[in-house]
Amino acid sequence: MENFTADVGGWIRQYQDLIEVFVLVFLTLLASWIAGRVLDRLEKRIAATRTVYDDAVLYAARQPLIWLILLLGLSHAAEIAGRDTEVELFELIAPMRTLGVIILVGMFAWRAVRFVEERIISPEFSEQPVDATTATAIGKLVRLSILITAVITAAQTLGFSIAGLLAMGGVGGIAIGFAARDLLANFFGALMIYMDRPFAVGEWVRSPDRNIEGTVEEIGWRLTRIRTFDRRPLYVPNSIFTQIALENPGRMSNRRIFETVGVRYADIDALPKILEDVRTMLIEHPGIAQDRIQMVNFDSFGASSLDFMVYAFTKTTVWAEFHVVKEDVLFKIAAIIAGHGGQIAFPTRTLHLDSMPADGAADAVEATHTTDQGEKSA
Numbered sequence: 001m002e003n004f005t006a007d008v009g010g011w012i013r014q015y016q017d018l019i020e021v022f023v024l025v026f027l028t029l030l031a032s033w034i035a036g037r038v039l040d041r042l043e044k045r046i047a048a049t050r051t052v053y054d055d056a057v058l059y060a061a062r063q064p065l066i067w068l069i070l071l072l073g074l075s076h077a078a079e080i081a082g083r084d085t086e087v088e089l090f091e092l093i094a095p096m097r098t099l100g101v102i103i104l105v106g107m108f109a110w111r112a113v114r115f116v117e118e119r120i121i122s123p124e125f126s127e128q129p130v131d132a133t134t135a136t137a138i139g140k141l142v143r144l145s146i147l148i149t150a151v152i153t154a155a156q157t158l159g160f161s162i163a164g165l166l167a168m169g170g171v172g173g174i175a176i177g178f179a180a181r182d183l184l185a186n187f188f189g190a191l192m193i194y195m196d197r198p199f200a201v202g203e204w205v206r207s208p209d210r211n212i213e214g215t216v217e218e219i220g221w222r223l224t225r226i227r228t229f230d231r232r233p234l235y236v237p238n239s240i241f242t243q244i245a246l247e248n249p250g251r252m253s254n255r256r257i258f259e260t261v262g263v264r265y266a267d268i269d270a271l272p273k274i275l276e277d278v279r280t281m282l283i284e285h286p287g288i289a290q291d292r293i294q295m296v297n298f299d300s301f302g303a304s305s306l307d308f309m310v311y312a313f314t315k316t317t318v319w320a321e322f323h324v325v326k327e328d329v330l331f332k333i334a335a336i337i338a339g340h341g342g343q344i345a346f347p348t349r350t351l352h353l354d355s356m357p358a359d360g361a362a363d364a365v366e367a368t369h370t371t372d373q374g375e376k377s378a
Helices: 002-014 016-046 052-081 088-119 132-157 162-179 181-196 238-242 271-284 319-339 358-377
Strands: 204-207 212-219 223-227 233-237 255-263 295-301 306-314
Touching (some): 088 132, 181 233, 212 233, 223 238, 233 238, 271 306
Antiparallel strands (some): 255 306
8 A cells, every 4th residue: 555655646746747737727728618607697787787888898808808817827837837847938938928918908908998989979878979089089099008008018028128119219200200291290180180170970071172072981090081972982181181171061050041033023013922921931931940030032123033032041950851941941932922923933035016107017027027037046
């Protein structure tokens, strides 16, 4: 019995490292499996709430946490396996483990910021959605800060001098600045867009200076993507927006109806009543804004008509709804004119014939015929 115990003890001492590696790998895989099951249960409970941030933490932690368990367990197992060896490769395990932890922590923070950015702008996940442009700008700045912090920390972990890197960056930044002027101009153009907010994602913009018109789809650090009305993507460098005048029709408070309507000269006696009824119609119309100026006035003596202008503003700013209101207003104006026995004028020509002596009647008819034919030919 003593010999058997001694043999077993010797065998265990001989294969102690192998047994430790096996146990550690087994426990690592078991811990990763348990972590996955725990996260699945947490996900079911958290899904019942409408809070964005707990969802973000769970979503961001799922993959990095499992990879972190595997990284720590397997790296320690590798250290045990190379404990009694002199191979230099095993000396890199500790710094590589630290580097992996930094990457996984940065990955967790990056995924969490991305998740929150996507959810807080959606009415489905947030009762008071944040403006998409603001959320995108803040999200990009936070992710850029995470990336820079992770790179600096990783460089310091690998033995690089941070002071030297910063000094080199200061000297090289001047050369890079001259070489990348357009890139920097676009970057600062994006900052001006985020600060001044002349437009936001989803708004309709147009420029009278350039052939730019459409709906903003994305505001990047270098380019802004605009979807034109013929559904083509238009990529505009952000520096352009610091040099041009830009209209934002999506932020208008009302849309304007400005039309000129003409009636016949024969309807001049009915024109005052027509104008009065049109004014009343605009006041009573549910689609016309009553807090804006309204003008219905006889405007000019046209070549073939008595022209009056109709000037008013609609309550809606939606393009399709505006045209529905405008169409209804024009039909009502036409009905008012017809109700007073008038007609909407169109270009006409009146021919006056002077009386002629009897002996010259034939010549007059022939002359009139000739003149009429000449006008038609002309």
